Amino acid sequence: MKGLIFPHQRKRGCGHFKLECARSFPEMNFLLKLFLIGLSITALGVYSIQHGFLDVTDVTNGLFPLGKRYLQHRVFPKQSFGPFPSKNRSSCSCDGFSILAQNVQEGEQEDLQRRRLEEYQKYQLRMGTKMDPLILSQANSPLQYPTHGFEVPPLKKRVIPGLALHAQRQLYKVSLSVKSGVLSVEDVLDGQQVDGQGQSELNISSSSLTQLNDLLSRVTYTSTIYHVKTKDLVHFSFEDYEAIFPIVIKRPSVPVLYDPGTDINSQVTITTKTFLRYEELNVLINSIRQLYPNIKIIVADDSLTPEKVTGNNVEHYIMPPAQGWFAGRNLAVSQVTTKYFLWVDDDYIFNNNTRIESFVEIMEKVPELDVVGGAVGKNQFFFRLQYEEGEEEEGGCLRRFHRKSHQSVPGFKGCFFVDGVVNYFLARTDAVRRVGFDPFLKRVAHTEFFLDGLGDLLIASCKGLSVGHQKKRKQSKYRQFRFPGRNDGKMKLAHHYFKNYLKCIKY
16 A cells, blocks of 8 residues: 555645655655756856856857857848738638629629729729738847837928837947838938938948947938828848838828807708608608707708708708619718718607707717717617628628627717617718718618728617607608619629629628
């Protein structure tokens, strides 16, 4: 039974390092002795080196028979730190999705696909989607440089802030290079070694670290290519160390502000689109006037035979017949002069739960928000979009998840970040104008606006913000135009294939 440990032994302290436990584990004694021997040898070696009894060069020559020449001529691969492509794109799955290319007319697919790819590549250049490459930072580098936030107006000169070297050498030499501009050092004195003044590559040398850092503090970058928004990359090197950092070349933007005034009438305009539903429209306007007697109402109307719409502070814009849902939205929003607009359908009805002020309160407290949606009756419709870019030659995959959100809006119980909301929402006028409504979509179009705004619009859906829905009336002529046929559906999917560069979609 020798070597076994029973429960009563463990309670007496065999878990601690005591002699009686050590005897039960002879291998533990061996490992302890080995550790102490190794520790002693290490301490003796450190002591010998510090006091000159042992020459490290002799040890190196013993390990490498060819001596220093072996190390000097040995080629070690230099690690690259970028720039690399920021995205590794791969094909996305379309299982259960609508394949959009199948809706393109036969005989046109090859030519359409070629034009589609060309336009997508131009779009990437125009929008700067490839402006942010992946750049790695070298470990334990002695180079100091700005990592983010350095901007230069096009065709202007700026001092690059924060350039410095932290090292101890006999001689120092650093190099900097760019592609879309030139580099210089301001106020160079005689005897200071600076090569490449006013060129794309600059070399600075000095035997004094203080002098070198003084020269680096006066390095300037001058943009030589005009562009309102682009980037250049600076390559900064010393010996085998290299750093890469971006310079943003950007034309400053002029602010566009809306005076919110002093009340709801100067903050919000109510907008709607109507087609062959004047009875519903008048009910809507009358219900608005019960709660907001003076707020501006804008109506875009593409009815076949327009009728007169009257009322205090109502602007009625007549369109050519049957131009469609999104064309009417564009017209209505184009005439808004307030900071916000509230979108409503022409068959809604305001009630005691319809409080525009509650929308405005949320938007004012969260100024990053662009759209806040409510509910129509008890229907708080909202959704989340999942978009994968896919391979560059194929296009992306898009899927809509009904009643799915991202996360709660901080500070507002019942509000959630989403990607799309119901047709009852308050929006920032300037933000929606930047996205716009595609007039190609005439009959069925809702998700498509939020698809176009994905990544640009910050959207939330909030409980407690509701409007009523009128009872449906018989509208035989209206219903003829309201619902699209099979060909309209195919044209819409083919439109997404080209315009949104999608391979497949699932609602």
